[in-house]
Amino acid sequence: MPTSPSKSTNKTTSKSTSRPRPASPSASKSKPVLIVAGVAVAAALLGLVSYTATKPDAPGRSGGSSAVAEVTADPSAGVYPELEAYARRDAADRLALGRADAPVVLIEYADFKCGYCGKFARDTEPELVKKYVDTGTLRIEWRNFPIFGEESEAAARASWAAGQQGRFWEFHKAAYAPGAKEKGFGTERLTALAKEAGVPDLARFARDADSAAARESVRRDQEQGYSLGATSTPSFLVNGRPIAGAQPMETFTEAIEAAAKTAAAKKPGPGR
Numbered sequence: 001m002p003t004s005p006s007k008s009t010n011k012t013t014s015k016s017t018s019r020p021r022p023a024s025p026s027a028s029k030s031k032p033v034l035i036v037a038g039v040a041v042a043a044a045l046l047g048l049v050s051y052t053a054t055k056p057d058a059p060g061r062s063g064g065s066s067a068v069a070e071v072t073a074d075p076s077a078g079v080y081p082e083l084e085a086y087a088r089r090d091a092a093d094r095l096a097l098g099r100a101d102a103p104v105v106l107i108e109y110a111d112f113k114c115g116y117c118g119k120f121a122r123d124t125e126p127e128l129v130k131k132y133v134d135t136g137t138l139r140i141e142w143r144n145f146p147i148f149g150e151e152s153e154a155a156a157r158a159s160w161a162a163g164q165q166g167r168f169w170e171f172h173k174a175a176y177a178p179g180a181k182e183k184g185f186g187t188e189r190l191t192a193l194a195k196e197a198g199v200p201d202l203a204r205f206a207r208d209a210d211s212a213a214a215r216e217s218v219r220r221d222q223e224q225g226y227s228l229g230a231t232s233t234p235s236f237l238v239n240g241r242p243i244a245g246a247q248p249m250e251t252f253t254e255a256i257e258a259a260a261k262t263a264a265a266k267k268p269g270p271g272r
Contacts, residue, residue, distance in 0.1 A: 077268035079262075083240035086224060088141060094163035097129060098139035103263035104256050106138060109145035109225040109239040111186065112155035112175045114233040116246040121176040124249050128256070142168070143221040145233055155185040155207070156218045162199050170197035177202050239263070 033157060044136065087105035090096070106128070110117040125140070132138035146152030155175060160170035174180065174196045183189055194205045225235065228242075236243040236252075239259035243251060 003011065037271060062094050079239065079241045079259075081240050083228070083237055084243075086228065086237055086241075089139070089141075093141065094166060095142040095144075095168050096139060097169065098133040099136055102133075102136060102139035103267075104132070104239050104259040105139045105237075106252070107141045107143060108234055109153050109221070109228075109230050109236070110141045110234040111144075111148055112159065113146075113148040113152045113181050115181070117234045118176040118178075118181065119232055120180070120246040121172065124246070124252065127249055127257050128252060130255055131253075138256055142172070143225060145222055145225045145230065145235070146218065147233060151185040153179060153218065154187070155208045156221075158185070158190040158194065158209045158215040160214045161205050161211075162194055162197055165199050165201060165205065165206050165253070166176070167194075167197045167199045169231075171199070175198070 041165040044133070084105075086107055088096075089100045089105065091100040106249055107118075110120075128138060128140070133140060139140075142159075145154035148154040158169050158177065159168055162168050171193060174193045175185075190209065191202060193204065194202060199205050227235070228235075230244075233245065234246055236242075238252070239262070241259065243255060
């Protein structure tokens, strides 16, 4: 795993490669000790593949990374059941899509300045929503994981603020539109994105984006990601299965369908 930051917008920063941050005291108290073992193993997996899964293409190549996180036909392969506890399943979560009781939860740790996060948001996520979220199989939970400096942090808080007025996913779409990150995420630009996303009260948006509540929400998401061992963006959990990088649709399809099959097998039948 690399020990120094890369010039690529999809490699880790020195901030994120030094060492994983510990979970907050409140988070630690809420999780059983068994999770520590699962986190350690998952952290090793994410650390192993995060560099290759997110490195830019070589000159002359097109498309995404050729590295694919391990996903096999065996539903238990690469799955750490303890990590399923990272899913919040809060019906009031405005940074989530899908039923709170969906059998599969995909948690995404991402940064709005991350090019490969944008690729996933544009190319893969809409297909996942149509195929799995809309049919009740999948829930997607967003985690703000800003690792590229002050503008990343500001964009993360702005996305949370948009969510307070029910426009998180519209802001998400605007911020990940082609060419959006190249325009930066300064204050005026974030306001323009909020307007584009249809946030009704821009004055409230500005207050919320600069609030202690926004900072706390982003900090909580960051600490969860660091405690897992995520060192690059995007990183994912699918019912406890770590996946690093903007992998092809097939990777997510296999992981989601395997997780759904496992969930169905665990579900008590009538009279049980």
